Amino acid sequence: MTISSLGFTLLILTMNLCLYSILGSLIGIKISSKALLRSAKNASYCNLITLAFSVSCLVYAFVTRDFSIKYVFNHSSLSMNPIYTWVAMYAGNEGSLLYISLVISISSFLTLFFIPSELNEAEPYIISILSGFLLFFVTVMIFLANPFDTFQNIPQDGRGINPLLAHPGMFSHPPLLMAGLATIVAPFSLILGMIFTGKFRNDGLDYIRTTSLIVWSILGIGLLLGSWWAYTILGWGGYWAWDPIENVGLMPWLIMTAFIHSIIVQRRRGMFRAWNVILIFLAFVLAQFGMFINRGGPVVSVHSFAASTLGYIFLGFMLFSALFCLIIFILNSHKIKSDNNVKSFLSRESAFLMNNFFLVAITFVTLWGLIFPLISELFANETVTVGAPYYNSVNGPVLLALLFVMGVGPNLSWRNTSKENLISNLLIPISLLFISFILLLFFSARPIISSLSISVIVLVLSTILIEWIRGSYKLTKTGTSWYISFIKLIINNRKKYGGYIVHISILLVAIGVIGINFYQIKVDKVLSVGEEIKIGNYKIELIEINENEYNDRREKIATFLIKDSENKTINTMTGNNTFYPSFNMASIRAAINSNPIEDLYIIPSDFINESKMKLIVSINPLVWWMWIGGPVFVLGTLISLWPYKNRKG
Amino acid sequence: MSNIKSDLLKILILSSIFLVVLISCISNNVDNNNREYNLYSQIMCPVCDGQTIAESQASISNDMKKMIKTQISEGKTDDQILYYFKERYGQEIISSPSYSGFNITVWIAPILIIIGSLLLLIYSLRKNMNKGKS
Amino acid sequence: MLYLIIILILLTCITYVTYPFIYQSKHIDPLLYKRNIKIRKRGLISELNNELESGILSNDLYNQLKDDVDEMINSELKNLNKEIKIIDPIEKLIQSKKNEKNN
Numbered sequence: 001m002t003i004s005s006l007g008f009t010l011l012i013l014t015m016n017l018c019l020y021s022i023l024g025s026l027i028g029i030k031i032s033s034k035a036l037l038r039s040a041k042n043a044s045y046c047n048l049i050t051l052a053f054s055v056s057c058l059v060y061a062f063v064t065r066d067f068s069i070k071y072v073f074n075h076s077s078l079s080m081n082p083i084y085t086w087v088a089m090y091a092g093n094e095g096s097l098l099y100i101s102l103v104i105s106i107s108s109f110l111t112l113f114f115i116p117s118e119l120n121e122a123e124p125y126i127i128s129i130l131s132g133f134l135l136f137f138v139t140v141m142i143f144l145a146n147p148f149d150t151f152q153n154i155p156q157d158g159r160g161i162n163p164l165l166a167h168p169g170m171f172s173h174p175p176l177l178m179a180g181l182a183t184i185v186a187p188f189s190l191i192l193g194m195i196f197t198g199k200f201r202n203d204g205l206d207y208i209r210t211t212s213l214i215v216w217s218i219l220g221i222g223l224l225l226g227s228w229w230a231y232t233i234l235g236w237g238g239y240w241a242w243d244p245i246e247n248v249g250l251m252p253w254l255i256m257t258a259f260i261h262s263i264i265v266q267r268r269r270g271m272f273r274a275w276n277v278i279l280i281f282l283a284f285v286l287a288q289f290g291m292f293i294n295r296g297g298p299v300v301s302v303h304s305f306a307a308s309t310l311g312y313i314f315l316g317f318m319l320f321s322a323l324f325c326l327i328i329f330i331l332n333s334h335k336i337k338s339d340n341n342v343k344s345f346l347s348r349e350s351a352f353l354m355n356n357f358f359l360v361a362i363t364f365v366t367l368w369g370l371i372f373p374l375i376s377e378l379f380a381n382e383t384v385t386v387g388a389p390y391y392n393s394v395n396g397p398v399l400l401a402l403l404f405v406m407g408v409g410p411n412l413s414w415r416n417t418s419k420e421n422l423i424s425n426l427l428i429p430i431s432l433l434f435i436s437f438i439l440l441l442f443f444s445a446r447p448i449i450s451s452l453s454i455s456v457i458v459l460v461l462s463t464i465l466i467e468w469i470r471g472s473y474k475l476t477k478t479g480t481s482w483y484i485s486f487i488k489l490i491i492n493n494r495k496k497y498g499g500y501i502v503h504i505s506i507l508l509v510a511i512g513v514i515g516i517n518f519y520q521i522k523v524d525k526v527l528s529v530g531e532e533i534k535i536g537n538y539k540i541e542l543i544e545i546n547e548n549e550y551n552d553r554r555e556k557i558a559t560f561l562i563k564d565s566e567n568k569t570i571n572t573m574t575g576n577n578t579f580y581p582s583f584n585m586a587s588i589r590a591a592i593n594s595n596p597i598e599d600l601y602i603i604p605s606d607f608i609n610e611s612k613m614k615l616i617v618s619i620n621p622l623v624w625w626m627w628i629g630g631p632v633f634v635l636g637t638l639i640s641l642w643p644y645k646n647r648k649g
Numbered sequence: 650m651s652n653i654k655s656d657l658l659k660i661l662i663l664s665s666i667f668l669v670v671l672i673s674c675i676s677n678n679v680d681n682n683n684r685e686y687n688l689y690s691q692i693m694c695p696v697c698d699g700q701t702i703a704e705s706q707a708s709i710s711n712d713m714k715k716m717i718k719t720q721i722s723e724g725k726t727d728d729q730i731l732y733y734f735k736e737r738y739g740q741e742i743i744s745s746p747s748y749s750g751f752n753i754t755v756w757i758a759p760i761l762i763i764i765g766s767l768l769l770l771i772y773s774l775r776k777n778m779n780k781g782k783s
Numbered sequence: 784m785l786y787l788i789i790i791l792i793l794l795t796c797i798t799y800v801t802y803p804f805i806y807q808s809k810h811i812d813p814l815l816y817k818r819n820i821k822i823r824k825r826g827l828i829s830e831l832n833n834e835l836e837s838g839i840l841s842n843d844l845y846n847q848l849k850d851d852v853d854e855m856i857n858s859e860l861k862n863l864n865k866e867i868k869i870i871d872p873i874e875k876l877i878q879s880k881k882n883e884k885n886n
Binding site: 002003006009020035036038039042043046053116117118199201269339414415421474492493495 | 785786788789792793795796799800801802803804807815816819820823826827830833834836840841844847848851852855858859862863866
């Protein structure tokens with residue numbers, strides 16, 4: 001038996017375990033056999049073992065340079081640094097399917113292992129859905145995209161790994177993004193399972209909240225890491241805003257954001273039940289849409305995955321999921337609907353409703369922009385491009401409205417907000433909004449929308465800080481210091497205050513986006529060695545140009561000396577332009593000097609000769625804050641997830 | 650209570666100062682004469698996947714940048730330059746759809762649908778609220 | 784060598800999957816759902832208490848929201864009682880069938 005046949009056999013075993021676990025669960029319910037149900041659950045646990053070993057087989061093949069396996073040949077080479085084995089594993093179509101299958105089996109295991117007793121009745125249905133989802137991926141691999149396919153004649157060396165992938169960002173962005181999209185199946189299966197029991201209670205919402213938060217944060221971090229990678233490594237000076245492939249990851253994330261907020265209302269007030277079902281169904285279908293776009297390639301983007309006819313299988317699966325969800329919802333809508341209604345426009349429920357609405361609106365606009373080129377070709381026989389300017393113009397105002405709700409919403413009370421509360425909570429923030437808006441109108445030469453955006457950010461930040469100060473102040477009355485009171489406030493209200501910290505991380509990202517979108521300066525320059533140019537408060541001198549030749553690439557490196565306006569040295573940094581002949585691809589790495597106020601971003605655009613080059617220099621204000629948002633986001637999520645000991649019996 | 654009022658007043662002053670500092674930091678680049686790059690970001694690179702010529706380093710992108718620079722120095726307006734490219738390469742070279750013909754749908758449809766559904770939402774909320782009261 | 788691995792994995796899976804048929808697990812408490820709803824109520828009330836203590840809620844609002852929680856939980860308990868009445872005869876039937884098998 002070879003490594004490849006072992007890996008493949010394990011896939012077949014996984015497929016059978018999935019089939020058994022689905023049939024066992026459904027039959028077990030019918031005949032009320034606890035033993036069969038437990039056996040089916042155990043079978044789904046076994047998938048973790050079989051897939052873990054199958055993945056190990058592929059990793060082993062990479063590490064031992066086993067080029068008899070087509071996938072290893074296509075994505076590695078003898079000269080490849082072994083560290084990038086991890087990247088090579090999921091860089092291609094087949095490997096990524098195997099990776100996703102492993103992720104699904106891990107999340108299924110965790111979902112089922114920690115499932116609370118409230119969801120006992122729904123459990124068999126949950127198992128069927130999770131195993132069914134895994135079955136799809138495993139079947140696709142076995143019949144259409146086998147990672148363990150072999151050559152008859154073993155080649156000497158592999159093709160090597162795509163040079164753009166050899167970067168730390170690549171270690172985390174695609175796997176996190178794929179994991180985030182795939183694991184949406186977990187909360188999806190919980191809700192769907194509850195519906196299948198025939199009674200859609202308000203049970204298990206804490207567990208659904210926990211699983212959704214984890215899935216949502218994985219997806220969110222994956223998206224932010226992608227932007228960071230695009231900015232720091234791909235050397236275009238942008239952060240992948242509104243790139244179609246990133247959009248398909250963004251859309252499920254937006255819907256999940258609505259879901260995790262809307263779930264709060266169902267948990268505390270028993271409302272928005274229908275909304276929540278629709279939202280999780282939408283998130284799941286959009287995640288499948290994402291998988292389809294990633295493999296089908298009908299949408300043009302800088303980083304379309306491996307384009308293949310497999311795409312149509314995923315399209316079919318997406319359409320099937322959509323139809324399935326629609327039918328289930330229609331058949332069960334009478335059981336799902338809430339008893340209570342929103343009682344006032346000035347209530348927190350109403351704010352959450354607006355939150356849902358705006359997030360769905362942004363998702364809709366993004367989807368519309370994504371598919372419009374196809375519609376235009378079909379109906380008007382005209383090819384158009386829908387790029388960043390469209391999304392900025394149409395989504396911009398809605399994002400602004402969303403930020404506004406983020407600030408005002410937490411200050412509204414459940415049920416109804418009295419006039420006194422409204423004024424005492426919002427007077428200062430609204431005043432600050434007006435003050436900053438007027439200041440910016442006078443001092444800033446930028447479009448009104450940028451001034452408005454900054455003012456709204458000021459509003460949101462002030463609402464959060466005021467509540468923190470008020471809350472800490474009330475606790476200081478018990479005799480503790482401000483510092484201890486603040487910590488106590490967070491610890492006693494982890495869900496809410498973790499959420500506030502996540503909101504702050506969103507504000508930080510927003511500040512970075514505003515900085516680079518509205519306040520950027522960008523120029524083309526030609527520079528010779530020894531020559532100096534001035535831009536903004538910086539003086540940039542080209543020190544030297546070096547050329548290095550390796551057996552897989554040709555590197556041209558430019559070294560710059562950066563001084564400030566008083567000729568004090570700030571930094572020496574390099575940028576390079578590297579050409580990979582075997583891939584016929586060039587990769588550019590910019591020289592970046594970053595501080596909280598602005599980034600100096602130098603792109604070595606073209607090396608004219610050994611002493612002269614073309615540069616693109618840009619000053620990107622406030623981008624530093626965007627990346628700080630990442631760790632703050634993680635911190636907020638962790639605090640929000642931190643469980644209380646005395647709640648459950 | 651006056652204690653907290655004075656603290657809140659302190660926040661007000663501090664944040665206003667912070668804001669003014671922030672604005673002065675990022676506003677010193679008043680000569681944001683990004684006309685060239687504003688135009689570049691509206692033209693797609695014809696051989697790249699989804700990049701504008703502002704982002705792409707391909708030689709054809711650099712050629713197009715040169716064309717735009719020449720036209721700027723000849724005194725042409727933004728609209729004239731964009732029209733020139735549209736004539737030669739088709740609408741798809743422009744990074745966002747025009748406001749005419751079928752393309753206006755991409756702009757109008759979302760706006761109408763969003764405003765329409767927002768009004769619908771408010772209307773149905775009111776109805777439910779009044780039902781609850783009576 | 785690799786044959787050994789696949790056989791071990793196969794054996795592990797078969798054992799784990801057939802194990803529940805050999806060893807019967809404990810009965811599930813029929814009052815489970817009622818208890819869980821009461822636990823949930825306790826959780827929601829203690830959240831409200833925390834918010835009252837931290838000054839996020841006023842006393843009036845706290846009382847109103849507490850009443851709302853009571854109303855929500857009570858209606859769920861009522862629905863649960865309705866369901867239990869429906870399930871009970873079926874459970875009795877299955878139990879009697881199982882007892883037949885064992886005898």
